[in-house]
Amino acid sequence: MKFKQLTKEFLIYKKNFVKESSAAAYWLLTENHIIPYFGKMDTDKISEYMVQTFVLEKISSGLSVKTVKDVMIVIKMIFKYGKKIGVKVGGFEKFEIDYPSDNSFLKEKLQTYSKEEIKIIRQHIIENFSFRNLGILIAVSTGVRIGELCGLQWKDIDLENGNVTVSRTVQRIYFNDNGKNRTKIVITAPKTKTGHRVIPLSKELLLIIKPLMRVVKKDNYILSNSIKPDEARTYRCFYEKFLKEIGLHYIKFHGLRHTFATLCITSGIDVKTVSVMLGHHDVSTTLDLYSHPSFANKKAAINKIFN
DSSP states (O other), X not given: OBHHHHHHHHHHHHTXXXXXXXXXXXXXXXXXXXXXXXXXXXXXGOOHHHHHXXXXXXXXXXXXXXXXXXXXXXXXXXXXHHHHTXXXXXXXXXXXXXXXXXXXXXXXXXXXXXXXXXXXXXXXXXXXXOHHHHHHHHHHHHOOOHHHHHTOBGGGEETTTTEEEEOOEEEEEEEEXXXXXXXXXXXXXXXXXXGSEEEEOOHHHHHHHHHHTTTSOTTSBXXXXXXXXXXXXXXXXXXXXXXXXXXXXXXXXXXXXXXXXXXXXXXXXXXXXXXXXXXXXXXXXXXXXXXXXXXXHHHHHHHHHHO
């Protein structure tokens, strides 16, 4: 069997067991990377050397090691499915694929805003209130991802306990409709169990939200204050305009999440608590991203030891 045919059958089969957004992600990876490279090959003729060459070429073309590893996960799933239905797929279980070092210690410093810059953002939002402006304050105060922010409804806010529940995410997915590539908006639960979480809200944020809760409809989405949610692509454009309006240098919207996490860590909040609020699947993810001590902290530690 040709690998393209096996891949198509795998995608149809997998739709029965994963969320629509996951199925769309698998399809996108196969269309952009897997089928163009392996599609015309026989499934039992694909060797470890071919796969290793594929990995190195993808990384050389600019894909990150993480993205290539995600592609490899799908390739292995396709091979596994082929074996399950009796297709000859060679010895894929024994493939040992090597990846170049990602040189994580040389990666660019996380983009964040300082406390002073956050004050500028807050002040502008207070003086120029809109629901979309409020979303930026929620993001920097809770660390939610942009899709999660788009999915927040007024009913997710608990004024009595002072928290917000993250239980859905809005995203645009790609799919194939009778040979035509299309996109659509889907609203789903967070990808992992840890993504479904409750985050405390600051007193300042609660003071802003409390009077609004008397007049808004609970089922409306916060950013649009309507039954139709904003999507990430649209809100990113709004965010860029917002920064230009207040004269603040641009960092990616995800930088607001980094800002929240960094401020938590530097304020002495334990990493496990920060990890739970961020919805990380593993605390090691939080440690890798945010627990790097500053030079001042290192110096203080040395002085304390040898004083």
